[in-house]
Amino acid sequence: MSLQGVERSAIATVRAGLSLTPEFRRGLLGTLALAVVATAGKVIVPIAVQQTIDVGLGGPRPDVGYIRSAVIACAVAVLVTAFASYWMNVRLYKATEASLATLRERGFRHVHDLSVLTQNAERRGALVSRVTTDVDQITTFMQSGGLTIIVSTGQVLVASALMLFYSWQLTLLAWACFVPLAFALPRFQRWLSAAYTQVRQRTGDVLAAVSEAVVGAAVIRAYGAEDRTAERLDAAIDANRAAQTRAQRIIATVFPLTEIMAAVAVAGVVLLGVRLGADGDITAGRLVAFLFLITLFIAPLQVATEVLNEAQNAIAGWRRILDVLDTPPDVADPGPSGVETPRGPISVSFQNVGFAYPGGPPVLHDIDVDIPPCSRIAVVGETGSGKTTFAKLLTRLMDPTSGRITVDGYDLREMRFSSLRERIVMVPQDGFLFDGTLADNIRYGKPSATDEEIRRALTELGLADWLENLPAGLDTRVGQRGESLSAGERQLVALARAYLADPDLLLLDEATSAVDPATEVRLARALEGVTRGRTSVTIAHRLSTAEAADEILVFDKGRIAQRGPHALLVAQPGPYADLHANWVAAARS
Ligand SMILES: Nc1ncnc2c1ncn2[C@@H]1O[C@H](COP(=O)(O)OP(=O)(O)OP(=O)(O)O)[C@@H](O)[C@H]1O
Numbered sequence: 001m002s003l004q005g006v007e008r009s010a011i012a013t014v015r016a017g018l019s020l021t022p023e024f025r026r027g028l029l030g031t032l033a034l035a036v037v038a039t040a041g042k043v044i045v046p047i048a049v050q051q052t053i054d055v056g057l058g059g060p061r062p063d064v065g066y067i068r069s070a071v072i073a074c075a076v077a078v079l080v081t082a083f084a085s086y087w088m089n090v091r092l093y094k095a096t097e098a099s100l101a102t103l104r105e106r107g108f109r110h111v112h113d114l115s116v117l118t119q120n121a122e123r124r125g126a127l128v129s130r131v132t133t134d135v136d137q138i139t140t141f142m143q144s145g146g147l148t149i150i151v152s153t154g155q156v157l158v159a160s161a162l163m164l165f166y167s168w169q170l171t172l173l174a175w176a177c178f179v180p181l182a183f184a185l186p187r188f189q190r191w192l193s194a195a196y197t198q199v200r201q202r203t204g205d206v207l208a209a210v211s212e213a214v215v216g217a218a219v220i221r222a223y224g225a226e227d228r229t230a231e232r233l234d235a236a237i238d239a240n241r242a243a244q245t246r247a248q249r250i251i252a253t254v255f256p257l258t259e260i261m262a263a264v265a266v267a268g269v270v271l272l273g274v275r276l277g278a279d280g281d282i283t284a285g286r287l288v289a290f291l292f293l294i295t296l297f298i299a300p301l302q303v304a305t306e307v308l309n310e311a312q313n314a315i316a317g318w319r320r321i322l323d324v325l326d327t328p329p330d331v332a333d334p335g336p337s338g339v340e341t342p343r344g345p346i347s348v349s350f351q352n353v354g355f356a357y358p359g360g361p362p363v364l365h366d367i368d369v370d371i372p373p374c375s376r377i378a379v380v381g382e383t384g385s386g387k388t389t390f391a392k393l394l395t396r397l398m399d400p401t402s403g404r405i406t407v408d409g410y411d412l413r414e415m416r417f418s419s420l421r422e423r424i425v426m427v428p429q430d431g432f433l434f435d436g437t438l439a440d441n442i443r444y445g446k447p448s449a450t451d452e453e454i455r456r457a458l459t460e461l462g463l464a465d466w467l468e469n470l471p472a473g474l475d476t477r478v479g480q481r482g483e484s485l486s487a488g489e490r491q492l493v494a495l496a497r498a499y500l501a502d503p504d505l506l507l508l509d510e511a512t513s514a515v516d517p518a519t520e521v522r523l524a525r526a527l528e529g530v531t532r533g534r535t536s537v538t539i540a541h542r543l544s545t546a547e548a549a550d551e552i553l554v555f556d557k558g559r560i561a562q563r564g565p566h567a568l569l570v571a572q573p574g575p576y577a578d579l580h581a582n583w584v585a586a587a588r589s
Pocket residue numbers: 120357360363381382383384385386387388389390
């Protein structure tokens with residue numbers, strides 16, 4: 001399942017992006033008004049200079065009162081501009097941070113709602129980067145670039161209008177100087193955009209290399225591959241440095257170019273201005289003010305390339321986030337309109353169920369199974385025969401491609417998630433543990449559970465002695481993904497968590513990893529305790545589990561090839577007898 005991108009123009013993307021962030025739009029008018037004040041304030045100084053020269057100093061004697069007023073006007077303008085800028089930035093930062101937090105939350109929630117098919121292994125990293133890096137790019141643009149574009153456009157327009165008012169001849173000359181730059185800038189911008197695409201790819205390579213080296217540290221050490229890994233990392237870092245340097249060089253070229261253009265424009269304006277002045281077409285004050293205005297006019301051009309690039313990045317980021325939000329959750333919670341079935345003995349029925357992963361061949365065919373209340377079902381079969389797929393359908397991590405699954409007579413698709421998750425709980429092979437204490441992790445099954453309840457649950461599962469031997473008891477920290485515990489101990493925590501959740505149907509994916517004999521005994525005891533009195537479906541890798549089941553479902557190439565109790569199946573030729581022979585042989589060796 002891929003993410004569904006709707007082709008949008010840049011404007012439509014920005015509009016759709018802004019519609020997702022009402023916090024930003026709400027204060028935008030006020031912030032823009034402040035931007036207008038801040039921009040308008042900048043032209044007060046050239047006007048005051050012109051007035052001082054032409055009026056204050058234009059008479060036979062300097063008009064000190066007038067000059068004082070002009071200076072005071074300037075000071076007030078500078079203060080007002082500074083205050084307006086400050087207030088504008090505060091408002092902008094507050095609004096963008098609030099709106100981008102909302103965007104992150106929405107993005108994250110939506111990623112969570114997408115089915116396991118959309119979140120398959122390759123896409124997981126990309127999904128994470130959409131809620132992190134992509135939002136960061138939008139932030140950068142909204143907090144600086146976006147406003148720069150608005151303020152700069154205003155600044156160029158106001159400066160141009162005043163320049164035209166002072167002298168249309170000098171304005172035409174100044175514009176003519178910037179025509180070549182106006183043609184060159186889009187080209188620079190394209191180069192810069194390509195250079196930054198490279199930078200992003202190289203940064204991605206560095207991140208991938210670093211995270212692989214950290215996550216796979218044990219394997220790297222075991223195979224003595226430190227040098228190879230370091231070389232790969234060095235190469236990625238070097239490529240990243242080269243890409244960054246290339247991008248910075250383009251930016252560094254634009255700045256002096258605009259400086260040269262500005263110098264040419266100033267020189268041209270002075271030469272022509274003096275001639276116009278001699279003919280009485282322009283006053284000295286207007287000429288000096290004009291030179292101030294050219295500086296205002298040029299400043300936005302100097303940052304234009306970078307800002308346009310930021311804008312492109314932000315639009316790309318918005319597009320990627322909108323792609324995520326546009327992807328409908330394919331396993332949708334019916335919500336309050338869904339069925340809430342009462343707790344108690346549960347019966348499940350698979351009716352003619354078939355399933356194919358998107359774009360793949362069918363992996364389950366015509367599955368017809370009735371799981372009566374309080375029965376113990378073992379699911380066995382060769383690797384790749386469809387056991388995990390069967391379990392995922394039963395917990396509604398995905399929906400069947402054909403047929404239907406019912407719980408107490410209701411289609412699984414009609415059941416509210418809250419009711420379904422309460423009644424059916426899955427314990428995966430390596431139950432994910434979060435970085436926290438043992439108690440936190442067990443409590444995950446029932447957030448309201450007290451330490452006393454957790455202790456009682458562990459005792460009921462026959463794990464009191466294990467708990468006593470742990471260094472800090474319930475407060476023992478399990479480390480990231482539970483790596484401070486052994487694989488067997490992690491399973492014990494996962495079982496205790498499920499026991500506390502107290503579901504009506506427990507789906508277990510039995511661990512295949514070898515554990516020490518003491519843990520093996522504990523696991524068997526805990527398993528017995530956790531499945532007692534409730535319906536259980538176990539993907540079995542142990543002979544003892546299959547032997548203890550009321551019914552065994554033998555999967556073979558996506559079909560149920562045999563079914564029945566152990567005694568019956570082991571006596572007839574078929575895949576179960578073969579599997580049994582393998583188990584027995586493995587136990588002897
Ligand atoms: N996410 C996926 N996308 C595409 N095909 C998949 C996916 N997961 C499993 N399959 C395919 O579906 C088939 C059944 O896989 P499944 O994981 O259900 O088998 P299994 O019996 O649980 O195997 P094992 O005992 O090794 O866990 C296999 O052919 C597998 O390649």
